[in-house]
Every structure is written in C-alpha cells, then in structure tokens.
Amino acid sequence: MSEQTTLTTEVRTQFGKGFARRLRAAHKIPAVLYGHGTEPVHLALPGHETLLLVRHANALVELDIEGTKQLALVKDVQRDPVRQVIEHVDLVVVKKGEKLTVDVPVVVTGEPFAGTIANLDAMTLSIEVEATHIPEHIEVDVEGLEDGTHITAADVKLPEGATLVADPETLVVAISTPQLDTTSDAEAEAEGEAAEAPAAEAASEEAAE
Secondary structure, eight states: OOOEEEEEEEEOOOOSHHHHHHHHHTTEEEEEEEETTEEEEEEEEEHHHHHHHTTSTTOEEEEEETTEEEEEEEEEEEEOTTTOOEEEEEEEEOOTTOEEEEEEEEEEESOOSTTOEEEEOOSEEEEEEEGGGOOSOEEEEOTTOOTTOEEEGGGSOOOTTOEEOSOTTOEEEEEEOOOOOOHHHHHHHHHHHHHHHHHHHHHHHHHHO
C-alpha cells in the first residue's frame, strides 16, 4: 500500500503563466483539486515534498488546506518536456472507504527456467480497490517458469480486497527462449563471397594473359 503523505497547501487566487513561474521560483507547484461534485480548488503545493510524493504511482495525500483536511489522489502530473520540471498537478478528492479504479505498475520477481527470459507485456494492470489501500505495485512471480508459459491478467494474484478491471485475457508476462540472430552472419558471409568473386575473376584473367 502506498504511504499517505500530508501536504500543507495554500489556496491561490491568481492565475496565468507569469504567476505560475513566480510560484515555481518560490519552490511551489500550481495544482487543482476537484471531484465529488465540488468546485475546483486551485492550490499551491510545497515543491520538494510534492516532488517526493509524485515519484510513487497513484500517490495518496492528505491535504491541509489552510486548516481543512482533505484526502486526495494524484491524478496527473504535467512536466516540462525538456527540463522535466513539474509544471502542474491534478488532484482528485477521495473519501475513506470508497473504491477507485487505478492503473497499478506490474513488477516481475524471481528467475524463469535457465536459458529463458521473462517478457513484460503489460506494464500496468487496471484494478478496483479502496482508496486507502492502493498497492504501489503488483508482483508477478516467474520463478522456474519454462519457455512458452503465458501469464494473463486472470492469473495474477491481486492484493486482498482488489478486483480486476482489465480484460482477464490480457497478456502480462510471456516466458521465451532468446533466438540467436544468424541473419547478420549469413549476410556478412554473402557479402564476403560477393567481394571475392571480382578479385578471383581478375586473377584468372591475369593468369590467362
């Protein structure tokens, strides 16, 4: 389960790119909180704490909005494509006990049978789970699995209380034996023979003379 962090925030009443730049220069990040039929609330989040928070998928946070506590989920993080600086964060209101549909990262554990590799086909799985019990990742154990083994979403062991939302037939992990690429060797040999042919013809002509 993801750790729950508390962030002390400020309500912001000014908008625009210029204000956002000044906010980030003060080590704060623009954000908006919405959901459950409430009016969107525009916030300024503490920069360093927010940076640590969004490293985790589906981060749950308790916001202290000028003395009022509100549980929220990080829904989207917008970054500068070049500098990767966080430009804006979208937060959605959640209630304790309610269930959410989230995409959770898949992590492969264990080692498959000697000489084979585990190919991760689905990077995330969509599940329904309580807001306060969202797992940080879902583990898929491939220990000792042999070539040709396919693990689908239906085969994955989910955390207690979680329900699969993704298509049960979604391929998550496939075990295979790497194939040696002999194409390049064959092409090199063919190119060598092609290069040798004119030289052999020239030598033959010289000998005939």
